[in-house]
Amino acid sequence: MRKGWIAIAALLCPFVAAACNSTDRHRCKELVGQLIAYRSEAIEYAFGAVFGSLPSRVEVKFVSSRDPQYAKYSGRVAYDQAERMLIVPRRYIDAEMPMPLRWAASYWPYYRNPQYRETFPLIAAIDSALWGAVLQETAHARGLSWPHAECGSIDVHKRLPCEMLIAGVGAMLTEAQTSIFNANRVDRLWPENFNVFEQRSWRSDREYVEVQRYGGILLLKPLFSEFGVPSALAYVAQTPFLVEQGNMRVSALRYQERAREVLQSRPVIMTTGEPRNDNDPILLPGSRDRRFIAFGSRDGA
Known part of the structure; x- marks a missing residue:
């Protein structure tokens, strides 16, 4: 009977919310990096090849409140187009994340459930920064900024x-x-x-x-x-x-x-097809996007 309840609970909630409790802060940063990779995977699965305008390698830099880039982006997770970096305030190292992290590899379940958005604000912050990176680099290719x-x-x-x-x-x-x-x-x-x-x-x-x-x-x-x-x-x-x-x-x-x-004169970019309104999350068999990977040497002071 107990096993039955456990199975039902697993179906209703396929993850648990947990913050990094490791004393190894580098390990905690790696978990945030993995979450970034899973969300980039989720975006491309749901919408298609959107990251083509980005560099092949984007560094992830963790910054303290004393870092100029922290103030520049008002403490937000953000893409710095000039530096080609994803800026992550260090306070997010302790943010709650879904465990297993692979749950985040499906895009729309997070936005369909208000409880998920309330529990994991880091996911929305990451998504915003990733979309911002795409928009900034695409606009920059035409000599523009984003926002315009x-x-x-x-x-x-x-x-x-x-x-x-x-x-x-x-x-x-x-x-x-x-x-x-x-x-x-x-x-x-x-x-x-x-x-x-x-x-x-x-x-x-x-x-x-x-x-x-x-x-x-x-x-x-x-x-x-x-x-x-x-x-x-x-x-x-x-x-x-x-x-x-x-x-x-x-x-x-x-x-x-x-x-x-x-x-109409451009080739259509096809998506791989995550349903926008499907109630069931789709977990992907593919590997994570390794575009956002660099830590340590460019870590903020």
């Missing part, structure tokens, strides 16, 4: 469209089921008279946030659905969205039309 420079503008005409791309990309990559909203209210999500919209809304206002988030999803969802994540993501990284002639609706439709013209 317009995101830092004080001009709402430039800043908000840029923020819409960030919000739309985030939703496409982390929401197993895209947020429900009334897509028929295009007049609210893509205001045709942007000057009037700017005058009546402020950055913290609900109307601004709705355009930022849901307008971004409405802009990018068709492209990601039609062309897949690798192709659509590359186009977005290399193509800023701008409001033309004060009409966001017309500008959004033009952005989609131009994207289709470009992407």
Whole structure:
């Protein structure tokens, strides 16, 4: 009977949450490195070959709060494009991780379950940094930055469209089921008279946030659905969205039309096919991506 309960428990929870309890801190860093490798594997299994823009070898550097790179990225896990490094604050060495780590080799189960996201914030931090690396390197290949420079503008005409791309990309990559909203209210999500919209809304206002988030999803969802994540993501990284002639609706439709013209001429990048909405995690037989491997010699002080 006891064995039966153990078997049922294993099915319901295929892992346990545990922090590294080793006195060997190098071993703890290796576990974080393995988790990074498993998440990179999960991303490519779910979405296809997205890491082609990255160097063949990306160093993982653990930094203390005294390290300049810690302050540069506000204590986040982040990709430093100039140094070609993944920066990991040392405090994450003690973060809880799923054991066995191989559970993390499937992408969508983590995002489908709020409890997983609450228990393992390190996974979301790693994923964000990995996607950031892809976007930064892809944008850099065209002489751009990611986020695009317009995101830092004080001009709402430039800043908000840029923020819409960030919000739309985030939703496409982390929401197993895209947020429900009334897509028929295009007049609210893509205001045709942007000057009037700017005058009546402020950055913290609900109307601004709705355009930022849901307008971004409405802009990018068709492209990601039609062309897949690798192709659509590359186009977005290399193509800023701008409001033309004060009409966001017309500008959004033009952005989609131009994207289709470009992407239809490119070969489709196929995914290996992890179901986005399947309730059962798929564990992979393949080996981990060894792209993110270097420790020790470049460890932060």
